[in-house]
Amino acid sequence: MDLRNSTILITGGTSGFGFEFATQLLALGSTVLITGRNQAKLDDTKRRLPSVHTFQSDVSDPAAIRQLYQQVTTQFPALNILINNAGEMRKLDLQDPALDLHDITREVEINLSGPIRMVQQFLPHLSTKKTAAILNVTSGIALSPFPLAPVYGGTKAGLRSYTQALRVQLQNTPVKVFELVAPAARTPLADPFSAALEDNMLMDPSKLIAHAIKSLQHDKLEIYPGMSRLMRIMSRLAPGLLLSQMSKGVTETFTQARTKA
Numbered sequence: 001m002d003l004r005n006s007t008i009l010i011t012g013g014t015s016g017f018g019f020e021f022a023t024q025l026l027a028l029g030s031t032v033l034i035t036g037r038n039q040a041k042l043d044d045t046k047r048r049l050p051s052v053h054t055f056q057s058d059v060s061d062p063a064a065i066r067q068l069y070q071q072v073t074t075q076f077p078a079l080n081i082l083i084n085n086a087g088e089m090r091k092l093d094l095q096d097p098a099l100d101l102h103d104i105t106r107e108v109e110i111n112l113s114g115p116i117r118m119v120q121q122f123l124p125h126l127s128t129k130k131t132a133a134i135l136n137v138t139s140g141i142a143l144s145p146f147p148l149a150p151v152y153g154g155t156k157a158g159l160r161s162y163t164q165a166l167r168v169q170l171q172n173t174p175v176k177v178f179e180l181v182a183p184a185a186r187t188p189l190a191d192p193f194s195a196a197l198e199d200n201m202l203m204d205p206s207k208l209i210a211h212a213i214k215s216l217q218h219d220k221l222e223i224y225p226g227m228s229r230l231m232r233i234m235s236r237l238a239p240g241l242l243l244s245q246m247s248k249g250v251t252e253t254f255t256q257a258r259t260k261a
């Protein structure tokens with residue numbers, strides 16, 4: 001992909017990977033548009049990256065996606081790349097009777113329904129471009145369950161499956177479909193899990209996104225930076241061993257939390 005001459009929409013661009021993508025793509029010369037729910041975080045990002053274009057939009061809200069589409073395609077008709085990055089990850093004890101039936105699927109709405117709806121809304125526009133791309137940000141956790149965050153894992157495995165199916169359906173179109181299988185990295189999303197992850201297991205987000213951008217430039221459709229490459233091999237050769245590694249400390253974590261409550 002020629003990123004320099006691209007107009008790129010990134011969901012969740014105010015923090016972590018989204019902010020890194022925005023920073024590095026602006027440095028390359030791309031036109032960069034970002035979204036987020038929190039206007040104060042969008043304003044702060046605009047102060048730090050004056051040439052970024054910000055749009056307040058919640059990816060879990062279909063009406064907000066329709067409105068975003070109208071605004072973005074009117075103001076930036078050259079838009080040719082969509083990066084579905086916004087996401088949330090929660091520790092959830094499935095034995096907790098206080099878990100609310102509506103709230104328990106919040107990550108599904110953001111991490112899975114969000115990208116599916118964004119693609120559905122933006123695909124007709126992207127298909128009119130000479131070259132276009134969709135990049136979905138999944139996770140090493142798409143390759144093996146992570147029992148501390150059971151719903152999150154389900155969303156990332158679902159998004160990976162959807163992304164592979166989308167790639168097949170779009171194979172004879174100008175729209176390339178990329179997947180960034182991201183390993184654990186030092187961002188606010190990973191903070192609540194730091195006790196379960198040793199510091200040397202967390203990748204530097206700037207290196208991770210630099211790897212992703214290089215891969216986009218070389219049309220590498222499946223991107224496995226850092227530990228996710230090893231997870232990919234383990235998920236094929238020793239899935240049971242990988243799951244037992246990913247399950248470490250789960251029982252203790254939730255037993256301690258129940259005892260305190």
Ligand SMILES: NC(=O)c1ccc[n+]([C@@H]2O[C@H](COP(=O)([O-])OP(=O)(O)OC[C@H]3O[C@@H](n4cnc5c(N)ncnc54)[C@H](OP(=O)(O)O)[C@@H]3O)[C@@H](O)[C@H]2O)c1
Pocket residue numbers: 011012013014015016017018035036037038039041057058059060084085086087088089110111137138139140181182183184185186187188189190
């Ligand atoms: N960090 C990791 O270890 C890791 C590993 C693998 C995959 N990932 C994936 O990478 C992506 C980015 O994660 P991150 O670590 O960079 O997280 P982060 O630092 O917490 O940033 C998340 C971004 O998404 C936005 N966001 C959250 N919910 C949103 C919604 N409903 N609508 C629009 N924007 C929303 C946030 O802004 P607002 O809160 O203002 O909306 C923020 O800009 C996620 O899909 C995550 O699952 C992360």
